[in-house]
Amino acid sequence: MxxxxxxxxxxxxxxxxxxxxxxxxxxxxxxxxxxxxxxxxxxxxxxxxxxxxxxxxxxxxxxxxxxxxxxxxxxxxxxxxxxxxxxxxSINPAKVRDDIRDRLVRYQEECFTALHDYWNKGFAIRPTETTADDRTPLRGIVNRIIGKYGLTYQAVYKLVHKEFGVEHINELSPKQTSEAIEYLAGKVIEGEFLGKNTTPASKFDFKLYADNANAACCLLEQLCEIYGKEVDPALRLLESPAATKMIGRLSSALAISQCIRGALYRNQGMKLSG
CATH class of the missing domain: 3.10.260 (Mlu1-box Binding Protein; DNA-binding Domain)
Structure with missing residues (x-):
């Protein structure tokens, strides 16, 4: 050497x-x-x-x-x-750590497919990453796990990141996204999350989260106003399809935030000012 x-x-x-x-x-x-x-x-x-x-x-x-x-x-x-x-x-999966064996096997299968496509089709295409809509079911099961067991988003998503060798769920392929949903569902069935609730419901500070939700709504309202007055007109002049997509996403985010805020306020018998 x-x-x-x-x-x-x-x-x-x-x-x-x-x-x-x-x-x-x-x-x-x-x-x-x-x-x-x-x-x-x-x-x-x-x-x-x-x-x-x-x-x-x-x-x-x-x-x-x-x-x-x-x-x-x-x-x-x-x-x-x-x-x-x-x-x-070239590595034998049987010799690696148990927690990454399945990931290595999936990786090697991708290599087999890539080599086959390159030599037989003249090109190889890496599986595309998912869109936000594709990942909605995955976020749904994550939210249900968090709501039922009191875990944090970081803790649940960390399991997915480790299992599939990614740093963010937007790196998952459509197939991996489906596998991630099955993986988390399996954890639930096996009782993996039982006894891991570190936030007892009696100590949940509804007022704090209601105030935080209210602050988030106010910021989103301001963002929607700025977008409508300054950003949207410019995008429409450029005939950009992003104009419709962005206002739709902002409006949905604001509506969801307002629903969460309303539920938290009602739980505490609080009323919104103004």
Whole structure:
């Protein structure tokens, strides 16, 4: 393998790849990824993978790169970032951590499809991400779980993010969105969320949330007014289809917020001023 020393001339950073944090470094205009964190992150034995990478160094473009770390400069075996997908494709799913095995299998299935389409159709298309409307059923089950078990949005969505290797639900494909709904429904059936309510109903501060809902409504009303007077006319002059979509979304958001505010106020016997 070649040896590339990087101390000041190369930038290093951390990014998310398939739900895992990886360390990348730039050297001679090529993006490299440090393999030890990747290997250990998916539950593989580093010693055996190190030997494998050494033996197939030319295939994967391996090199030793000195990367700055909290403990000082550290030499790490790296491969070009563009070859990381191929390396993952070569991994036996049975040897990785249980919690990411299904995700790796789905990823490898995508690779099979992509290779087949490339060589047989001349092109490969990555599954499209979903629209806000596509994700409505998923948000619905999340809201029901939150309402019934008192969990936070962050806690529930974190389960989905981890299971499907995404940072946001808008990265889910239509198929994954359906699978995510089934995944959460399965958690409910299995009683996964029982006993995890950290916010007893008796301590729920209705007045606080009513006041917050009122503030949100006021801001949305102002936003709708600004949009109607300043933004909408300009978009319509440009004949942009976004004009209708945006006012529709704003109006819906305002209506939903007003309903929530009304319900909270009625619960406390409060009346809106003005």
């Amino acid at each position: 070649s040896s590339i020393s990087i101390i000041e001339a190369v930038n290093t950073t951390s990014l998310t790849f398939q739900g895992q944090q990886i360390i990348t470094a730039m050297a001679a205009g090529v993006a490299y990824v440090a393999m030890k964190p990747v290997v250990e992150g998916i539950g593989l034995d580093w010693a055996s993978q190190f030997v494998k990478l050494k033996k197939q160094g030319e295939k994967f473009g391996c090199c030793d790169i000195t990367i700055p770390s909290l403990g000082g400069l550290q030499k790490m075996i790296c491969i070009p970032l563009k070859k990381l997908n191929g390396w993952l494709f």
